[in-house]
Amino acid sequence: MKHYFVFLKKELMEYARTYKLLILLAVFTIFGMTNPLIAKLTPDLLANFMPGGMTITIPEPTALDSWAQFFKNTQQMGLIVLLLVFSSVLAGEISKGTLINLLTKGLMRQAVIVAKYGAMLLVWSISVGLSAFLTWVYTAYLFPGDGVSQLVFAVFCMWLFGAFLLAVLLAASTVAGGNYGGLLLTGLAVVALLTLNIVPGALKYNPVSLASRSMELAANAIDKSVLYPAVAVTIPAALGLIGIAVLVFRRKQI
Amino acid sequence: MDVLREYWLFLLPLIIAQFVLMITALVHIFKHPDYRFGSRAMWIVIVVLFQMVGPIVYFVFGRGEDH
Numbered sequence: 548m549k550h551y552f553v554f555l556k557k558e559l560m561e562y563a564r565t566y567k568l569l570i571l572l573a574v575f576t577i578f579g580m581t582n583p584l585i586a587k588l589t590p591d592l593l594a595n596f597m598p599g600g601m602t603i604t605i606p607e608p609t610a611l612d613s614w615a616q617f618f619k620n621t622q623q624m625g626l627i628v629l630l631l632v633f634s635s636v637l638a639g640e641i642s643k644g645t646l647i648n649l650l651t652k653g654l655m656r657q658a659v660i661v662a663k664y665g666a667m668l669l670v671w672s673i674s675v676g677l678s679a680f681l682t683w684v685y686t687a688y689l690f691p692g693d694g695v696s697q698l699v700f701a702v703f704c705m706w707l708f709g710a711f712l713l714a715v716l717l718a719a720s721t722v723a724g725g726n727y728g729g730l731l732l733t734g735l736a737v738v739a740l741l742t743l744n745i746v747p748g749a750l751k752y753n754p755v756s757l758a759s760r761s762m763e764l765a766a767n768a769i770d771k772s773v774l775y776p777a778v779a780v781t782i783p784a785a786l787g788l789i790g791i792a793v794l795v796f797r798r799k800q801i
Numbered sequence: 802m803d804v805l806r807e808y809w810l811f812l813l814p815l816i817i818a819q820f821v822l823m824i825t826a827l828v829h830i831f832k833h834p835d836y837r838f839g840s841r842a843m844w845i846v847i848v849v850l851f852q853m854v855g856p857i858v859y860f861v862f863g864r865g866e867d868h
Contacts, residue, residue, distance in 0.1 A: 566825070573822045577853055578817045584808065631861050685811065742813045 558666035567632050574628050575674040579681025582616035587689045610693030613686045618762045623703055633667050634730040637720040657793045664789055667713045675706050700771050701764040706764035708757040714785040718792040754781040819852050826856035836866035
């Protein structure tokens with residue numbers, strides 16, 4: 548346990564020093580504030596840019612539009628930035644050889660993997676929490692009185708999918724070599740999961756559904772319970788991937 | 802632009818956040834002469850021109866190692 552906390556602290560300090568923390572917090576802050584504003588201002592902006600005399604009628608935006616922006620942005624740009632920023636977290640240290648010293652001094656190998664996952668998960672949780680909080684505050688001001696149902700669970704699903712992707716990234720980084728090998732493998736894994744949806748019935752259990760259907764959840768188009776199977780698959784899958792990462796990393800030549 | 806006047810209070814923190822990212826990246830560019838690829842001039846243009854995306858790309862791909 549001591550190894551774990553020492554390495555976790557070192558890892559978090561490194562994120563601050565290498566601007567990873569700044570990028571993620573800034574990006575998710577910007578998203579959090581942009582989502583409601585885009586929803587609110589789109590009709591005005593369109594009206595401004597329309598050639599004279601032309602009028603189009605757009606339904607009055609609601610809080611749901613604001614959250615639609617949140618889920619769209621987090622799912623696309625947010626997750627991409629997250630993976631990009633963390634892509635070199637393991638490979639960078641292996642290629643620079645900074646781990647050798649620590650490992651020969653007795654740092655346990657599983658502590659490296661588990662602490663790295665813990666640190667990434669912590670930063671991701673803060674980022675997505677911050678973004679959701681800002682969207683919530685702005686939405687409450689800009690769209691007073693509008694409620695959105697099942698919101699907390701929808702945000703949780705989004706968070707869980709991010710946590711799953713980080714586990715994929717870490718496992719992929721232990722297997723693949725090079726700075727971008729892990730990222731490439733993660734991309735392939737996501738494509739594979741998306742393709743899996745062709746199989747009838749797979750959608751229900753697919754971790755991708757957690758992100759892709761979060762908007763339907765917030766719009767109340769589906770009930771919470773529809774995503775329970777996907778949650779039940781994703782949590783053990785993420786833990787399993789971390790287990791694989793530990794096993795592979797133990798045998799890895801550094 | 803009535804829209805800007807009406808919502809400036811909401812837009813201000815957004816602009817500040819963008820600015821902080823840009824300035825941090827610029828300071829780093831000026832302090833470090835080595836980049837993984839590209840030149841100083843290229844990174845300055847990228848960071849200033851592309852809001853948010855520019856600084857991210859610089860820190861993820863362009864930033865050289867500290868000595």
